[in-house]
Amino acid sequence: MVRIKYYGFLKAKLPQDFDDEGFCNLDLAGKSLESYFAETTVDPNMRMTILVNSSRKDKSYVMQDGDVITVMPLVAGG
Helix, strand or coil, X not given: CEEEEECHHHHHHCCCCECXXXXXXXCCCCCEHHXXXXXXXXXXXXXXXXXXXXXXXXXXXXCCCCCEEEEEECCCCC
């Protein structure tokens, strides 16, 4: 199982079955982040910061059992 949490406006795109800490527990081991995003309503081309076990990773990262993933959209202002 992989624990995944979205921040900011992405939080609304997370399935509703998240725990008290805001994480979803999903069976994603062996799947790349890019392929996971392609199956969701998250735009895979969107610029975002992805942390896996507190280390920054890119979308090509292949998730492993026990990973804790946080996804934060990059924000621009003006």
